[in-house]
Amino acid sequence: MDTATTPATAVILVAAGSGQRLGYGMPKARVPLGGEPILMHALRGIVASGVASQVCVALPEGDGVLRALCDDFRTELVDGGPLLTLVDGGASRADSVRAAMAVLEPGTQAVLVHDAARALTPESVFQRVVEALAAGAKAVIPVIPVVDTVKTVQPTTGDGAAIAPELVTGTAHRETLRAVQTPQGFDLATLRRAHEGAAGFDASEAAAVTDDAMLVERLGVPVHAVRGASQSLKITTPLDLIIAEGLLEGPLGVRWVEG
C-alpha cells in the first residue's frame, strides 16, 4: 500500500502488563520467544507492516530492561521509519492506552492499538485495518471465526474454571460470533472520546474493558470487522507460548501460516 498518501497513523503497542497467567515471574513483554523477547517480535511486525508514522510503546513502569531494548531498537530504524516513543503504562490496559494517547504527535489522525502479547501478527492484518480506516471507517477490528460452540452460563467463578458444574442458560448462534484480535484501528478523535467516557469507571467496570472497540460501541459509532489471522493469537497461557514457538519453528515459517 502507498503509505506516503495515507494520513499520519500511530500504533500504540500496549506492553505494560505483568503476564500473571503466563507465570514466568517477569513482565510478559520480556519473556523469550524464539530466543528474543516477545516485545521485539511485536515491534518488528509493526515496523515491517509499513503502516506507522509513530510507534508508541507502553511499558511497565520503571522497567529498565524493556526500555533499553526499545532504545537499542530505535537505532536500527532507518531514515523515514516510524518515530519510536516510550511511555509508562498504567494499572489497567485502558490506562496504558490513555497514557500512550497523551504523547502522540500532533497531526496524528488514525491510531492502531495493538497488544504486544500478539507478537506474531502478520503485516497483512495491519494493512487490512489501515485500508478500512482509509476507506472511511471510524473503528476497525480484525476478527477470526469462532470454532467452538459457545454457551452462556450462570457463572460461579467468572473465568470458566469452576469446579462445581455451572448451569447453562443458552447457546449463542456461532455464525454471528467472531473472536476479536488486535490491532484495532480508530479515527484518533473517536478513540479519545471513547476513552474519556471510561475515565470515571470504578475498578470492576475498568476490569471489564477488554478491548478498545467496546468503548467506541458505547458511543454508538459503527465498528467494522476485517479478517484477522489465526497466528495472531494472544500469548496468554503457557500453551499459547508453545504454539507461538511452534509457529516460529514450523517448516514454512510463521509468515506463511495465515488463515
Ligand code: CTP
Ligand atoms: N497491558 C498493558 N497495561 C496493563 C495491562 C495489560 O499494557 N496494565 C497489555 C499487556 O502488556 C498485553 C495486552 O495489554 O500486551 C493484553 O493484556 P494481557 O494479555 O492480559 O497481558 P497481561 O495483563 O500482561 O497478562 P495477565 O492478564 O495474565 O497478567
Ligand code: MG
Ligand atoms: Mg491482563
